[in-house]
Amino acid sequence: GENVEQHPSTLSVQEGDSAVIKCTYSDSASNYFPWYKQELGKGPQLIIDIRSNVGEKKDQRIAVTLNKTAKHFSLHITETQPEDSAVYFCGESGYSTLTFGKGTMLLVSP
Amino acid sequence: DSGVTQTPKHLITATGQRVTLRCSPRSGDLSVYWYQQSLDQGLQFLIHYYNGEERAKGNILERFSAQQFPDLHSELNLSSLELGDSALYFCASSVGWGASTYEQYFGPGTRLTVT
Helix, strand or coil: CCCEEEECCEEEEECCCCEEEEEEECCCCCCEEEEEEECCCCCCEEEEEEECCCCEEEECCEEEEEECCCCEEEEEECCCCHHHCEEEEEEEECCCCCEECCCEEEEEEC | CCCCEEECCEEEECCCCCEEEEEECCCCCCEEEEEEEECCCEEEEEEEEECCEEEEECCCCCCEEEEECCCCCEEEEECCCCHHHCEEEEEEEECCCCCCCCCCEECCCEEEEEC
16 A cells, blocks of 8 residues: 545534545555544554445444545444544555554544 | 553653563464554554564664564564654554455554653
């Protein structure tokens, strides 16, 4: 992997709203795209991932979509809760080594 | 809890000194990765070991070195420390290594402060 751009850098939503975080990458050989959640004082936690042979993957309130043609992928969180507040990182990899975006600080207000 | 352990949790040392950070991977995982996280650079990959052998290098300074031991734990050695080395250092582990990327699970990190 090479560069991966992540937007927005901060995102504030009301509890119950949806949140969307987007990442774009440049390496056409990239085939693995994980999302990590990092709470204050803790290590990044893998929350969902997608591989290049799949366009969308869901796990309860979170989903990831991948558009390989446009080289971008997104994290969708529905019905946000205050405990979703954290920094979220996207990653990409073509061969074992992960490259991460700069992170998005998500704040969910009650 | 990811199953990856790191020690120590915090480390405060002076410029010019040398420190060793330790990581134990999840049971059954053969790969260990080291990352540096700073406010301005984000999460940067440093180095990857698989079953005792170095497999990939990222933005790792020559002052830094690592190794993975036969019991699969890994150590990251940082020498001639500078103020700019202050950061969080994370270890991650995965089952394998190869043409397909395996899920990586991160430890709680070591916070290094160089004064």
